[in-house]
Amino acid sequence: MTWFSSPAQAADRLAAAGYLADAATATTSFLAGALEKPLLLEGPAGVGKTELAKAVSRATGAELVRLQCYEGLDEARALYEWNYKKQLLAIQAYGAARAQRGTSTEGNPSHQTQPWNDLDHSIFTEEFLLTRPLLTAIRRDEPTVLLIDEVDKTDIEVEGLLLEVLSDFQVTIPELGTVAATRRPYVVLTSNASRELSEAVKRRCLYLHLDYPDAEREREILQAQVPDLDDKIAEQLVATVGRLRDLELKKAPSIAESVDWARTLIALEIRNLDEKAIGDTLGAVLKHASDQERAVKELRLDGRRKP
Known part of the structure; x- marks a missing residue:
């Protein structure tokens, strides 16, 4: 998918979506799509950083997936987690079934048990996976705008997770393997500059500073x-x-x-x-x-x- 064909077209389509972009904003918005590089927007609160990502979504008809960052955000909230309640119910059902089989096959010990590793395999499947914004955006086949909002509010450790996503647009789930994007999302990171982001994150992004307009x-x-x-x-x-x-x-x-x-x-x-x-x-x-x-x-x- 070509997000924008030129900076001029980006400016026109963003304006039609209700966002008046200056030349620098239109050019960088075009390049983020053309080069398939994340766009890091930095500046004071309320200058239109988040709104730009929403406008790109409206202008291109792409789905917006938003990760709102905050202090204490972890991998389970940003990437994925397992549905532990559903897994517990599956384990209980498995245990009940084993007990029933054990009762019905008394005198034939070879049929009384089933290896627990079969259960381990069965509860770590797609059925029990809860996807969060980062994994959701990577797995989508349709055009997607991924907004990582107020990234400066996260702990530094979270940046390690973002590096894997922003470098190769893939994540590793130990139980399932590596999940790579079939269609790269249009990624926008916003920062109010409350802390300095790592050079590793910045190196992977295009950068645009947004200030209050004249x-x-x-x-x-x-x-x-x-x-x-x-x-x-x-x-x-x-x-x-x-x-x-x-x-x-x-x-x-x-x-x-x-x-x-x-x-x-x-x-x-x-x-x-x-x-x-x-x-x-x-x-x-x-x-x-x-x-x-x-x-x-x-x-x-x-x-x-x-x-």
Whole structure:
């Protein structure tokens, strides 16, 4: 499958899927498919890293398989695990059957038992295998976008597992052998840069740093996502969000929160983003009390938040 035929086509198809990609993003998205290399997206939270993977899925009609990373993630949650409850039931059923055979064949010891290694073989088969996102993506025959989201939140040990997947697109299951991909998925890894990823992982990926868009690009995104937004208030909102991002906040406003703010203003029929309007709707864009207090102080909204 050809994911995108050119960077220009990637930009057009992503735009049709609701994602406005700049030249660097479109080029790297094209190359990730053309070279069959994973794409590592790094940047602050809320700049559209996860959304790019979703947009590739929408634009190409591929299934999205997502592995949400977190501290403590292990192989059983990322790759596969055995259905232990089902295996236990099989063992109990096997034991009951052996007991029944033993009763019915008394006096003929050669027919009373059956080797336990037969049972070991029978409970480590596809029937008892629970696939997790990494193995699911590798085994799929249909076009697949594999999103490994917030990979920087995992423990370093998990990167060893990712190396096998990202190097050869195969995994080894001791009981079943090596499972190799028949169709390589389009792989996107995202990182908020909370810790440095290993050079081994980076070496296997194309790299793209995504930052907050400039004012013109963000205004285009807002008007694409919220078509009812007036040009004047869109310009005011983008300027205000830019000022908020310049402050030392616990969580700077993301693009998604800018869109939420725009929808909030439309719902309240606010047509001018003055100081009172900002103060009254700040909760749509800033989600920490300390951030709101700093914004009120720095933007000089004191005394204007009350209706």
